[in-house]
Amino acid sequence: MIEIEGLSKRFALADPKRAAQSQRRDPRQRGRHFYSVESVSLSCPAGEVLGLIGPNGAGKTTTLRLLSGVLRPDAGRIVIDGEPLDTRDGELRRRIGFLSASTALYERLTVEENLRYFGQLYGMTVQALDERIALLQEQLAFSDFRHRRVMDLSSGMRQRANIARAVIHQPRAIVLDEPTTGLDIMATEVVLQFIDQQRQSGVPVIFSTHHLEEICLLCDRLAVMQLGRTVFNGPLEAYAGSRDLEPLRRTFMAQALASREESREVGDAQAHLA
Numbered sequence: 001m002i003e004i005e006g007l008s009k010r011f012a013l014a015d016p017k018r019a020a021q022s023q024r025r026d027p028r029q030r031g032r033h034f035y036s037v038e039s040v041s042l043s044c045p046a047g048e049v050l051g052l053i054g055p056n057g058a059g060k061t062t063t064l065r066l067l068s069g070v071l072r073p074d075a076g077r078i079v080i081d082g083e084p085l086d087t088r089d090g091e092l093r094r095r096i097g098f099l100s101a102s103t104a105l106y107e108r109l110t111v112e113e114n115l116r117y118f119g120q121l122y123g124m125t126v127q128a129l130d131e132r133i134a135l136l137q138e139q140l141a142f143s144d145f146r147h148r149r150v151m152d153l154s155s156g157m158r159q160r161a162n163i164a165r166a167v168i169h170q171p172r173a174i175v176l177d178e179p180t181t182g183l184d185i186m187a188t189e190v191v192l193q194f195i196d197q198q199r200q201s202g203v204p205v206i207f208s209t210h211h212l213e214e215i216c217l218l219c220d221r222l223a224v225m226q227l228g229r230t231v232f233n234g235p236l237e238a239y240a241g242s243r244d245l246e247p248l249r250r251t252f253m254a255q256a257l258a259s260r261e262e263s264r265e266v267g268d269a270q271a272h273l274a
């Protein structure tokens, strides 16, 4: 279970006077600071997926960077499996597998060499690494390029390798910032299936996206951010039924959720027969 309570982060403005004159007035810009994230609280139980959506600049990336220990919050706390974590030490990074746009691999090394390198940094043994790489290779379908150098990979292959790197140490929770942005349909499908597999194996996953259909396909919960705050946070069904939602979006979500229910029932029945 991942819980974040009252998380806030502000950044000092480089030139507050100039910013005040040249920018459109933004309620997050106050005095000498820009308040990117204010009192954000979310929770994602084990075996569930939480989707984070919101317009450009709403504060999604900042929230996820706070949650994964890349940034330190000014206020608030992060609790994993009931244990509050000190955001100043490296424990958060060990507990959470975080994929962001700046997750990087060594270009001259192969995918496998990268995974072994990052796994060793987490103190994994050779045997633990062998097993973990074999599982991730299956889940992220990288057997064809496991031994290829990163510099020779397509963007879809690279993203799958990035995800494998982010979760090599078998973290207790997974946080993915726009994992499908810029990917083709095949790579997107692999990434979405990977998230679903984590859900089924009981790992909580939080991911941000601009695609409502990904939310409908995968998420149990949804958080909607606007101007640094959460304007909705709860079960997906509650959002889909919300009167505030514009009719077209409500119809789209109702249909998508019904077809998801149907395909999960078919999946359950097939699993039962197998």
Ligand SMILES: Nc1ncnc2c1ncn2[C@@H]1O[C@H](COP(=O)(O)OP(=O)(O)OP(=O)(O)O)[C@@H](O)[C@H]1O
Residues within 6 Å of the ligand: 011, 012, 034, 036, 054, 055, 056, 057, 058, 059, 060, 061, 062, 063
């Ligand atoms: N280091 C920083 N210094 C100053 N302002 C920042 C910094 N990081 C983020 N911001 C501001 O905080 C706001 C939220 O940014 P953030 O990247 O979290 O939004 P987002 O919801 O992820 O947007 P997008 O969908 O475009 O990726 C933006 O206005 C951004 O300019």
